[in-house]
Amino acid sequence: MRAPAPFRAPAPGGRRPVVPPAVTLPPAFEALYALHGARYLGYALAHGAEPLASRVLGEAMGEVAIRWADIVRRRNPAACAWTVVSARIRARSGGPGQAPAELTPGLFERVGWRHPALEYDAFVLHDVLGYSVEETAEVMGAEASRVRYALLVGPGRGRPAVVGHRPAGRLPAAARNTPHE
Numbered sequence: 001m002r003a004p005a006p007f008r009a010p011a012p013g014g015r016r017p018v019v020p021p022a023v024t025l026p027p028a029f030e031a032l033y034a035l036h037g038a039r040y041l042g043y044a045l046a047h048g049a050e051p052l053a054s055r056v057l058g059e060a061m062g063e064v065a066i067r068w069a070d071i072v073r074r075r076n077p078a079a080c081a082w083t084v085v086s087a088r089i090r091a092r093s094g095g096p097g098q099a100p101a102e103l104t105p106g107l108f109e110r111v112g113w114r115h116p117a118l119e120y121d122a123f124v125l126h127d128v129l130g131y132s133v134e135e136t137a138e139v140m141g142a143e144a145s146r147v148r149y150a151l152l153v154g155p156g157r158g159r160p161a162v163v164g165h166r167p168a169g170r171l172p173a174a175a176r177n178t179p180h181e
Contacts, residue, residue, distance in 0.1 A: 029068050032081060033061060039139045042129050043121075044089050060088035079141030086121050086140075118142070122150040 033040075040060070044053035064071065064081050074080045118140075125136040126147070133151070137144040 025065060026068060026072075028072060028077075029065060032064075032078065036078075036081075036139055039125070039129075039131065039135070040085055040089075043086065043124060043139075046124050046128050047089055056089050056092045057085070059092065060085040063088055076141050078138075082121075082140045086117070090117075090120075118146070119150040119153055122147050126151055 041053065041057055044057040044060075047053065048056065064084050067084065071077050071080045071084075121140060122136055125131045125139060126133060131139070133144050133147050136142075137147040140147065
């Protein structure tokens with residue numbers, strides 16, 4: 001004896017119910033997120049606490065997915081994706097985060113930095129989150145020399161003295177070449 005089929009109410013107007021299509025993301029998009037997702041989340045957490053950070057990152061990655069066909073046609077897809085992600089995070093993170101409220105690209109524009117978004121992002125990834133110059137360059141899709149330059153432009157030109165707290169997993173360790181007492 002077979003079990004009776006579950007009852008399904010007919011759709012209004014006699015039409016079949018609409019089933020949303022399954023979303024399959026391109027493998028290259030999934031690879032980009034697997035490679036940079038944790039760092040993107042760290043950047044979002046530097047701008048706002050959970051759950052805001054995850055929500056904003058989700059919105060940013062959704063925007064990257066929508067623009068993916070155009071992004072992969074660019075010369076540097078990683079840089080293009082970073083531009084979308086970082087701009088969305090900066091624009092949407094109005095709440096309190098681990099970085100002080102005055103830590104914004106506008107601060108750096110006021111002190112005369114030449115490329116505020118580049119210099120701000122390099123500052124947050126390197127100085128606030130503790131990533132190496134090479135890791136910062138990789139996340140941003142930029143040349144390491146360009147990141148080094150962006151980091152060197154600012155000392156003594158208005159960088160905030162206090163930058164907030166680093167995420168727990170990225171606390172600085174004691175320098176290897178200094179004596180410990």
